[in-house]
Amino acid sequence: MADILKVQDLRVHFKDAAPDRFAVDGLNFSIGAGEIVGLVGESGSGKTVTAMSISGLLPRKKANFSGSITLDGREIFSCSDKEMLRILGDDLGIVFQEPMTSMNPVMRIGPQVEECLRIHTKLSKAERKVRALEAMAQVDLPDPEAIYDKYPHELSGGMLQRVMIAAAIISKPKLLLADEPTTALDVTIQAEILELLKKLNREHGMAILLISHNLHVVRKLCGRVAVMQRGKLVEDRQVEDIFRDPQHEYTKKLLAAIPTRDRRLV
Secondary structure, three states, X not given: OOEEEEEEEEEEEEOOOOOOOOOEEEEEEEEEOOOEEEEEOOOOOOHHHHHHHHHOOOOOXXXXXXXXXXXXXXXXXXXXXXXXXXXXXXXXXXXXXXXXHHOOOOOOHHHHHOHHHHHHOOOOHHHHHHHHHHHHHHOOOOOHHHHHOOOHHHOOHHHHHHHHHHXXXXXXXXXXXXXXXXXXXXXXXXXXXXHHHHHHHHXXXXXXXXXEOOHHHHHHHOOEEEEEEXXXXXXXXXXXXXXXXXXXXXXHHHHHOOOOOOOOOO
């Protein structure tokens, strides 16, 4: 299986941080084509900084980078802003944690779903709409024609997250980066979104990197999990091996924090 994403010795140091304090410190991991990998850790572990580094969304004027991030054979750190924008339009789709804050509240749903096509293709307005409706149908939104003309405030959180996923997959990217995509949703809708991501992976062969603090969520979706603590990778194994026999003390603590029927977080 060829790697679609390869991260090698990644180090990220924010310029206003102490000289010896790295947000990401020597990270190495990869994702094969069509693979679903979870990147987990508590707040401050470096997982979101890693995701922002991969997507080129971490401002270079605020941080120093070293190491290598290769996406489908292209080195991210050597890309210009224009080239990075093209990668975001073609090869990498992103789903954020809070769809309501990620969407323009005064812009209708349809144009937001098809924005990537407007920027990166020469498709006509009619052709873009057809593609947007197709993407919205793929994420199981009911009556895409009606939703196309609605505003974000007219949709539920779960429907908005599906809209965000539609916008992320409309260009048929090779890698979908999902940053805590279910955190703001109730348990029932959370399960539906995870099943949707599985379906997209299965039907389109799209690799997925799931960023999460929740190993229970990761277990439902991912085949492999990489665990981060204080900027370092402490464990990278098949998800069932992690649950059956965790090797690192930090991983054991994350597993112990998962609520069960008899033990709930307060």
